[in-house]
Amino acid sequence: MGRGSDAVPDARRAALLLIVCLAARAASAIQDGLLPNGNFEEAPPKSQLNGTRVMGRNAIPHWEISGYVEYIGSGQKQGDMLLPVPEGAYAVRLGNEASIQQRLAVTPGARYSITFSAARTCAQAEQLNVTVAPESDVLPIQTVYTSSGWDSYSWAFQAAGSVVTLIVHNPGVAEDAACGPLIDLFAIKTMPTPRSSKNNMLKNGDFEDGPYIFPNTQWGVLVPPMDEDDYSPLAPWMVLSSTKSVKYVDAPHHAVPHGARAVELVSGMETALVQNVATVPGQLYRLQFSAGDAGNGCVGSMTVQAYAARGSVKVPYQSQGKGGHTRGVLDFAAVADQTRVVFVSMGYIMKPDGTLCGPVVDDVSLVSTRNHPARRLLL
Ligand SMILES: *[C@@H]1O[C@H](CO)[C@@H](O)[C@H](O)[C@H]1NC(C)=O
Numbered sequence: 001m002g003r004g005s006d007a008v009p010d011a012r013r014a015a016l017l018l019i020v021c022l023a024a025r026a027a028s029a030i031q032d033g034l035l036p037n038g039n040f041e042e043a044p045p046k047s048q049l050n051g052t053r054v055m056g057r058n059a060i061p062h063w064e065i066s067g068y069v070e071y072i073g074s075g076q077k078q079g080d081m082l083l084p085v086p087e088g089a090y091a092v093r094l095g096n097e098a099s100i101q102q103r104l105a106v107t108p109g110a111r112y113s114i115t116f117s118a119a120r121t122c123a124q125a126e127q128l129n130v131t132v133a134p135e136s137d138v139l140p141i142q143t144v145y146t147s148s149g150w151d152s153y154s155w156a157f158q159a160a161g162s163v164v165t166l167i168v169h170n171p172g173v174a175e176d177a178a179c180g181p182l183i184d185l186f187a188i189k190t191m192p193t194p195r196s197s198k199n200n201m202l203k204n205g206d207f208e209d210g211p212y213i214f215p216n217t218q219w220g221v222l223v224p225p226m227d228e229d230d231y232s233p234l235a236p237w238m239v240l241s242s243t244k245s246v247k248y249v250d251a252p253h254h255a256v257p258h259g260a261r262a263v264e265l266v267s268g269m270e271t272a273l274v275q276n277v278a279t280v281p282g283q284l285y286r287l288q289f290s291a292g293d294a295g296n297g298c299v300g301s302m303t304v305q306a307y308a309a310r311g312s313v314k315v316p317y318q319s320q321g322k323g324g325h326t327r328g329v330l331d332f333a334a335v336a337d338q339t340r341v342v343f344v345s346m347g348y349i350m351k352p353d354g355t356l357c358g359p360v361v362d363d364v365s366l367v368s369t370r371n372h373p374a375r376r377l378l379l
């Protein structure tokens with residue numbers, strides 16, 4: 001072989017080495033699903049426990065704690081109250097000002113959503129402060145959306161580096177230092193870049209891209225309200241409210257009008273599900289969507305109201321709580337170069353067990369109707 005042909009295998013070898021290195025790098029970033037010991041089933045050593053209180057900073061495998069943190073087994077009581085554990089045999093309770101954290105290997109610049117379960121214990125208005133620097137948000141833990149006592153929450157961030165630290169902190173100061181939310185089941189999901197398509201100016205119009213839902217949890221995942229400059233786990237949809245959430249539901253446990261995921265508007269008129277979209281002033285558009293029920297026993301008269309520019313439409317739906325949906329249509333003329341599409345549930349509905357519920361919204365599309373007959377009628 002001559003010199004010239006030797007160069008090719010060398011180049012191949014180099015390319016192969018590069019691929020191996022890239023693969024190793026990709027493999028070191030965290031996978032979607034449960035975080036390492038995200039369900040706290042790996043227990044601290046007995047020597048690190050005083051009763052239920054965890055003593056050592058690094059006693060819980062894969063986590064680091066500070067303050068009054070308890071390791072709670074299922075069946076554990078506080079007074080007469082049974083402390084609920086959502087999955088497996090163990091959960092963690094964060095007392096006053098306590099926090100728990102884990103370092104995550106991530107891809108710099110990528111966006112991630114975190115899903116976790118939490119339950120309120122003794123204080124009335126418990127909160128959790130979730131941080132991946134520089135993002136930090138205080139989520140209200142209300143536990144009014146499931147009868148199990150647990151809700152799952154979601155939160156999103158953009159990775160500022162290749163290793164970030166997830167911190168969950170109870171900012172509460174209750175009289176009893178042990179009082180505070182129980183937490184369990186932490187998962188992560190890499191968020192894709194939302195894209196619009198030829199048939200839909202909205203991105204993620206079918207709500208298929210959203211926070212991780214554990215296959216064995218039946219209660220969906222709450223998407224809490226956020227500031228407009230926060231990252232949304234349901235991007236580019238945002239939840240606007242002072243304290244109330246929407247619920248992200250999956251087809252294995254709910255009636256979903258289209259695809260595998262939908263949004264249940266569980267907080268009535270206090271919460272708006274919105275997306276901003278670029279439009280041309282004066283141009284006509286048609287918004288279409290499904291409104292129905294999640295097949296989760298939420299019975300009653302429901303109304304979804306949609307708004308865009310100066311237009312609005314009310315879509316009534318009579319729910320038997322067994323699933324089903326109807327289609328809503330809103331034709332409107334844009335008045336600005338950006339239009340906000342808004343969905344609101346116009347009523348408050350409760351299941352027989354006292355938990356809040358509401359209509360589902362799904363399969364939302366927005367198209368320009370330049371050639372639509374409606375334009376001729378309006379002009
Ligand atoms: C365990 O907790 C009890 C009650 O708070 C305390 O009196 C005791 O000193 C603690 N034991 C250890 C080894 O820290």
Ligand SMILES: *[C@@H]1O[C@H](CO)[C@@H](O)[C@H](O)[C@H]1NC(C)=O
Pocket residue numbers: 129130131136138167169171
């Ligand atoms: C939330 O936690 C972060 C990180 O621990 C902290 O910097 C921030 O001040 C906390 N916010 C509140 C409102 O407690």
